[in-house]
Amino acid sequence: GENVEQHPSTLSVQEGDSAVIKCTYSDSASNYFPWYKQELGKRPQLIIDIRSNVGEKKDQRIAVTLNKTAKHFSLHITETQPEDSAVYFCAASKDNNDMRFGAGTRLTVKP
Amino acid sequence: DAGITQSPRHKVTETGTPVTLRCHQTENHRYMYWYRQDPGHGLRLIHYSYGVKDTDKGEVSDGYSVSRSKTEDFLLTLESATSSQTSVYFCAISRDRVANTEAFFGQGTRLTVV
Numbered sequence: 001g002e003n004v005e006q007h008p009s010t011l012s013v014q015e016g017d018s019a020v021i022k023c024t025y026s027d028s029a030s031n032y033f034p035w036y037k038q039e040l041g042k043r044p045q046l047i048i049d050i051r052s053n054v055g056e057k058k059d060q061r062i063a064v065t066l067n068k069t070a071k072h073f074s075l076h077i078t079e080t081q082p083e084d085s086a087v088y089f090c091a092a093s094k095d096n097n098d099m100r101f102g103a104g105t106r107l108t109v110k111p
Numbered sequence: 112d113a114g115i116t117q118s119p120r121h122k123v124t125e126t127g128t129p130v131t132l133r134c135h136q137t138e139n140h141r142y143m144y145w146y147r148q149d150p151g152h153g154l155r156l157i158h159y160s161y162g163v164k165d166t167d168k169g170e171v172s173d174g175y176s177v178s179r180s181k182t183e184d185f186l187l188t189l190e191s192a193t194s195s196q197t198s199v200y201f202c203a204i205s206r207d208r209v210a211n212t213e214a215f216f217g218q219g220t221r222l223t224v225v
Binding site for chain 1: 142144151152153155159161167169201208209210213214216217218219
């Protein structure tokens with residue numbers, strides 16, 4: 001089955017700096033790549049997703065890039081704010097319900 | 112927030128006892144999922160349902176069973192709980208398959224098996 005690896009496991013940045021989280025996947029047939037944010041004690045919530053027919057997608061301060069050839073995708077957060085502090089999960093799936101998640105990245109934004 | 116309610120929110124049980132977790136939705140979504148969340152593993156799919164009485168196994172289904180007798184309810188049962196099943200369990204729903212539409216998660220159930 002699909003295997004998703006996520007790096008780094010922890011990331012600390014100063015407020016206003018950028019943060020980048022990277023994921024790799026193993027199944028070249030995967031075509032959907034969502035990113036979820038989970039604040040402490042809360043439920044995971046979708047923040048952005050990308051499909052395999054698109055190389056980049058942006059929504060205000062967050063963006064995701066996808067390199068199908070190298071089988072990796074990344075989350076970019078610019079102008080980070082303390083409220084961006086959370087655990088971020090990447091995921092990959094094919095056209096089915098077997099969505100595999102990465103292990104998560106704990107992002108801390110220091111004021 | 113999507114209308115998803117998990118119960119109980121916290122449970123402590125003894126090894127070998129049966130445990131049932133409930134997920135209730137008010138969105139009339141076709142698909143429902145059970146995930147477990149453990150440090151270093153992210154979220155792993157246990158079972159999912161694509162309609163009433165239609166269920167299928169996920170990545171880590173051993174030791175778990177599910178039932179869906181109504182659109183709004185999806186039950187997860189641990190027939191004989193073990194310490195390795197101590198985890199946070201999340202229910203999720205989606206209107207279509209997760210590769211096509213957003214999955215909405217419940218608040219989670221923290222289960223401790225002692």
